[in-house]
Amino acid sequence: MKHRKVLIIALTLMLMGLALIISPGCTSTLKAVTGTYSYYEVTDGKVTYFRWNPMSMRYHTKVLEEADPDTFEAIDSEHGKDATTVYQWDVPILHADPATFKRLRKSYAKDATQIFYGRTRLDGADLATFERLGDGWSRDADDFYSGSKRLEVCDINTFEPLSMWRAVDSQCYYVKSKRLENVDRESLEILGGVFAKDRAHVYWLQHIVDGADPATFEVKEDRMQSLARDATQCFIGPRLVTCDELTPRGHEYCRC
Numbered sequence: 001m002k003h004r005k006v007l008i009i010a011l012t013l014m015l016m017g018l019a020l021i022i023s024p025g026c027t028s029t030l031k032a033v034t035g036t037y038s039y040y041e042v043t044d045g046k047v048t049y050f051r052w053n054p055m056s057m058r059y060h061t062k063v064l065e066e067a068d069p070d071t072f073e074a075i076d077s078e079h080g081k082d083a084t085t086v087y088q089w090d091v092p093i094l095h096a097d098p099a100t101f102k103r104l105r106k107s108y109a110k111d112a113t114q115i116f117y118g119r120t121r122l123d124g125a126d127l128a129t130f131e132r133l134g135d136g137w138s139r140d141a142d143d144f145y146s147g148s149k150r151l152e153v154c155d156i157n158t159f160e161p162l163s164m165w166r167a168v169d170s171q172c173y174y175v176k177s178k179r180l181e182n183v184d185r186e187s188l189e190i191l192g193g194v195f196a197k198d199r200a201h202v203y204w205l206q207h208i209v210d211g212a213d214p215a216t217f218e219v220k221e222d223r224m225q226s227l228a229r230d231a232t233q234c235f236i237g238p239r240l241v242t243c244d245e246l247t248p249r250g251h252e253y254c255r256c
């Protein structure tokens with residue numbers, strides 16, 4: 001009896017799949033079932049972009065009104081082009097050359113003369129010396145980039161990305177693609193949990209941690225919202241916390 005039920009279920013699923021294949025208007029559903037979550041279709045003289053949202057179990061669809069259906073072709077599931085324009089999803093990539101546009105890995109693309117991060121052109125990037133470094137960092141012979149942001153680094157020869165959020169060189173400290181002003185680079189110490197400190201201040205990302213004592217400040221774990229402490233106080237991120245807010249393990253660390 002059990003085998004018979006399994007056979008009936010299998011046959012039902014096969015018939016459902018067959019119905020999807022042969023029924024008009026079911027292309028989007030079929031593609032979702034088969035794991036194709038975004039794609040372009042050219043039908044009835046229109047270019048349409050489909051994106052499946054597995055949370056809502058629905059497709060977002062958008063007609064590319066300006067796209068030329070006669071010359072349109074999909075580059076991959078998220079990029080397409082016609083004779084004059086390159087698209088990411090349903091949005092044009094301004095300045096991109098369709099004839100030479102090429103998708104690279106990890107959000108990057110290029111054409112014959114330019115580099116793009118997402119849809120943003122990396123202004124001033126030198127195509128001949130450009131290289132991707134991981135975690136959204138890239139560089140050319142003259143500068144470093146965080147995502148689409150050119151940093152204008154202080155010392156290119158000593159520049160070092162620390163994570164997707166932070167970087168240092170011999171002269172400056174960078175957080176979220178910006179150079180932090182007024183940091184004492186000579187005494188700067190990089191800590192876990194996106195903390196850092198110099199002789200005057202403790203920093204959590206780009207924020208000064210008010211009231212924290214740099215001389216005694218330490219971090220419990222290397223994660224974004226780690227507990228940290230100085231000789232008399234405890235912090236989560238940039239925020240001072242009290243013993244009432246902490247778990248028993250937090251009590252022990254914070255000397256409650």
